[in-house]
Structure formats: C-alpha cells, structure tokens
Amino acid sequence: MKKIGIITSGGDCSGMNAAIRAATRTALGHGVQVVGFRKGYSGLLKGDFLEMQTKDVAGILHRGGTFLQSARSEEFRTVLGREKAVRHLEEFGVEGLVVIGGDGSLNGALALHRMGVPVIGIPASIDNDIPFTDMALGVDTALNNIIYAVDCIKDTASSHDRAFVIEVMGRNSGYLASMAAIATGAEYAIIPEVECDIADLCNQLRLRYEEGRSNAIIILAEGAGRAQNIADNIKDAIGFETRVTVLGHYQRGGAPSVFDRLLGSRFGHAAVENLLAGQMGKMVGLCCNAILPTLLETVVVSEKRQQDELHEMSLILGI
Ligand SMILES: Nc1ncnc2c1ncn2[C@@H]1O[C@H](COP(=O)(O)OP(=O)(O)O)[C@@H](O)[C@H]1O
Ligand SMILES: O=P(O)(O)OC[C@H]1O[C@](O)(COP(=O)(O)O)[C@@H](O)[C@@H]1O
Ligand SMILES: [Mg+2]
Numbered sequence: 233m234k235k236i237g238i239i240t241s242g243g244d245c246s247g248m249n250a251a252i253r254a255a256t257r258t259a260l261g262h263g264v265q266v267v268g269f270r271k272g273y274s275g276l277l278k279g280d281f282l283e284m285q286t287k288d289v290a291g292i293l294h295r296g297g298t299f300l301q302s303a304r305s306e307e308f309r310t311v312l313g314r315e316k317a318v319r320h321l322e323e324f325g326v327e328g329l330v331v332i333g334g335d336g337s338l339n340g341a342l343a344l345h346r347m348g349v350p351v352i353g354i355p356a357s358i359d360n361d362i363p364f365t366d367m368a369l370g371v372d373t374a375l376n377n378i379i380y381a382v383d384c385i386k387d388t389a390s391s392h393d394r395a396f397v398i399e400v401m402g403r404n405s406g407y408l409a410s411m412a413a414i415a416t417g418a419e420y421a422i423i424p425e426v427e428c429d430i431a432d433l434c435n436q437l438r439l440r441y442e443e444g445r446s447n448a449i450i451i452l453a454e455g456a457g458r459a460q461n462i463a464d465n466i467k468d469a470i471g472f473e474t475r476v477t478v479l480g481h482y483q484r485g486g487a488p489s490v491f492d493r494l495l496g497s498r499f500g501h502a503a504v505e506n507l508l509a510g511q512m513g514k515m516v517g518l519c520c521n522a523i524l525p526t527l528l529e530t531v532v533v534s535e536k537r538q539q540d541e542l543h544e545m546s547l548i549l550g551i
Contacts, residue, residue: 233350233508235265237281237326240298241272241305241333241340245358246488248298248332250496251503253289254333255330255354258504267326268300270300272292273340274331275300276317283326296373296485302333308340318347328507330355330500334368335532339516342528345513352503353515353528358484361405361415363534364526365517369499372491374483375402375411381479382416386449392473393446395466399459399478400451408483409453410539411544419448422462424455425538430462434469436494436551441470443471448472498523 236259240248256266266284269275282288292299307313321329328350331341334357345351355362356369378400389396398418402408406423414419419437422428437448450466452459463474488496495518502516502523514525 233264233327235267235319235325236328236330236504237267237269237324238300238330239269239272239275239332239345240300240302240356241331241337242302243334243357243484244294244297244302245356245484246373246486247369247492247496248302248356249292249295250488250493251332251354251356251369251500252298252300253293254380254497254500255504256284256289257286258501259508262504262508264508267324271301271303272337273305273317274303276320277305277307277313279320279324287477293452294487296487298332301352304336311527314343314347317346318349321349328352328512330503332509334359335362338362338528339532342513342532350507350512351528352507352512352525353531354499354503355515355517357517358408359405360407361403361536362531363536364515364519364531366520367495367518369492369496370484371407372495373486373489374408375415375485376489377486378408378412378479379415381477381482382418382449384414384453385477386416389449395448395450395463395474397452397459397463397466397474398452398478399454399476401479401483402453402455404455405536406453406456406543407539409451409456409515410543410546413451413550414542416449416451417550418421418451418546419541419550419551420450421453422450422456423543426540426543430465434466437466437472438470440551441472478488
C-alpha cells in the first residue's frame with residue numbers, strides 16, 4: 233500500500249485528533265503517504281482532501297473536535313454516491329481508508345469494504361453505543377464535561393431546594409446518563425433501555441423530601457423522554473420547585489481527557505498497523521485493555537451489551 237486516506241465522520245468527539253495524528257504518523261513511519269479528506273464522506277464525494285506530513289498533525293492532540301472536520305452525508309447513503317466515492321479513491325491513488333466515526337459511519341465503512349475498498353474503522357461517538365469496544369472515543373471526555381456541569385448545578389440545587397432534571401445526549405443509549413448519575417451521586421437516572429415508572433420516581437423523591445432532603449438531581453438520557461414533562465410531573469406530585477437543564481452540544485467538545493488522548497493514539501496506530509497487515513473490513517476496539525480487530529459485518533449486526541447492573545447500581549446508590 234502506497235497511500236492511505238483518513239476521514240472523521242458523523243458527530244465529532246474529543247480524541248478524534250489524537251487518532252488522526254497517530255494514524256498519520258504510523259503510516260508515514262512505514263513510508264506510506266497519507267491524505268485527509270475533509271468533512272467525512274462528503275470530502276470523498278467532493279474530492280476535498282489535503283496531503284498530510286508529520287508537521288500537519290502537530291499541535292492538534294490536545295484539541296477537541298476534529299481538524300479534518302466532520303459531517304453527515306445523505307449522498308453517501310446512496311449507491312450512486314458510494315460509487316462516486318470509490319471512483320475518487322481510485323483516481324487519487326488511495327489504496328486504503330481509515331474511517332473514524334460512530335455506528336452510522338462504520339456502516340458506511342462496511343459498504344465501502346463490500347465495494348472492494350480496504351477499510352479499517354475506529355469507534356468514535358460519545359454515545360458509547362458501538363459493540364466490540366468497551367469504550368468508544370470521546371465518551372470519557374463527554375462524561376467529564378457532564379460531571380463538571382452536574383456538580384455546578386448541584387450547588388445551586390442545594391442552595392435553593394430545587395429538583396433539577398438534566399438532559400444528557402446519547403441518542404438511544406443511556407450509557408452517559410447512568411455513568412454520570414453514578415459519578416455525581418444523582419438521585420435518579422432515566423434511560424431508554426429501562427422503562428421508568430414516574431409514579432415510583434415521584435414516590436421516592438417525596439420520601440426524601442419528607443426526610444428533609446429537599447433537592448434532587450435527575451439525569452435524563454435524551455432518548456428516554458422530554459425533560460420538561462418529567463419536571464412537570466415531579467412538580468405536580470411533590471410541589472418541588474423544579475428546573476430543567478439541557479446540556480446539549482457542550483458535552484461533545486473540549487480538550488480530550490488523558491483517557492481519550494491515549495485511546496485515540498492507540499486506535500489510530502492500531503488501525504494503520506492492521507490495514508498495512510492486510511486486516512481489512514474490521515474495526516479496532518478496546519477489549520479488556522487490549523486493542524483488538526473485529527469484522528465490521530459482525531459489529532454492525534450486533535448490539536452493545538447494556539450495562540443493566542450499572543444502571544441498577546446508580547438507582548441504589550442515588551436514593
Ligand atoms: N447504512 C449506511 N450505509 C452507508 N452509509 C451510511 C450508513 N449509515 C450512515 N452512513 C453514513 O455515515 C454518516 C454518519 O452517520 P451518522 O449515523 O450520522 O453518525 P455516526 O457515525 O456518528 O453514528 C451518514 O451521514 C452517512 O453518510
Ligand atoms: O450534532 P447533531 O447532528 O445535532 O447530533 C446530535 C447527536 O449526536 C450525538 O452527540 C452523537 O451521536 P453520533 O455519534 O451517532 O453522531 C448524539 O448523542 C446526539 O443525539
Ligand atoms: Mg451514531
């Protein structure tokens with residue numbers, strides 16, 4: 233292989249730059265040229281790329297987001313779009329591709345692999361909804377962002393005797409909500425994977441209230457309901473003063489944590505080593521602290537094992 237390409241695709245996350253940097257320098261170390269396509273699959277479709285030398289990936293390790301930028305591309309979802317992408321790769325002499333992104337981007341990577349493009353995927357999404365990796369890139373930084381915000385809100389919740397419903401991201405996954413609840417000592421986490429009995433939640437909060445504990449933090453995963461509805465329910469049932477905070481895109485940015493810098497570096501390095509060793513159509517993942525490749529076709533048909541026991545634990549520790 234003489235030249236490889238790198239893209240970051242889907243929702244950006246902290247640690248993507250570490251992965252780009254490691255993949256680039258690993259390839260250059262093997263005498264392989266590297267091009268970075270801008271804005272994910274759109275860059276492949278537009279032929280928008282830059283050739284990357286060691287110096288081009290200097291000074292990005294500590295930055296959030298992705299210096300190659302990211303995007304969601306509707307055109308790439310079509311067969312015609314993907315054929316154009318493959319044609320462009322051939323024209324530019326790109327013989328292998330590293331795709332850094334979430335579950336959607338990895339589906340796209342598998343589609344390219346099936347069209348004969350040697351591809352390796354790197355799991356990157358704050359949702360932590362990708363199987364065959366204990367952690368995806370960006371999850372740890374997002375959790376650190378969330379706990380900083382929740383700690384701040386706890387101060388004002390206790391100063392004013394209020395219940396706060398704090399909505400966190402995660403799409404259909406409750407991982408961020410459950411883990412943030414454990415790490416902040418929140419009273420309750422509401423996640424899509426487990427049906428929430430609002431009456432039971434209100435009951436528990438009322439008991440606490442009667443005991444004199446007159447503030448509460450409820451962490452709601454965005455896929456599990458509307459924050460304002462839950463706050464209204466709590467207000468009606470207990471008479472608690474309630475407030476809602478939606479953390480939104482604040483969660484996704486910021487300087488990557490040590491964990492994400494290391495994970496991104498390990499993923500980027502392993503992705504290129506695997507690609508050059510002929511391990512194609514695979515995703516590198518963190519499994520019991522080793523970086524292991526799994527077939528993309530296995531990854532995309534599997535579900536991430538839910539952390540039921542950790543959610544259960546968050547409820548027991550919270551009340
Ligand atoms: N099934 C699919 N086949 C081909 N491409 C896909 C598929 N799913 C997603 N993609 C491509 O990957 C991009 C990113 O996916 P998306 O689900 O939005 O984000 P993420 O990768 O972060 O989960 C999409 O905009 C699309 O171009
Ligand atoms: O930034 P957007 O396009 O509004 O998307 C928001 C979504 O992206 C995420 O932050 C990350 O999801 P993906 O990794 O699937 O892109 C979700 O938690 C959230 O629902
Ligand atoms: Mg996704």
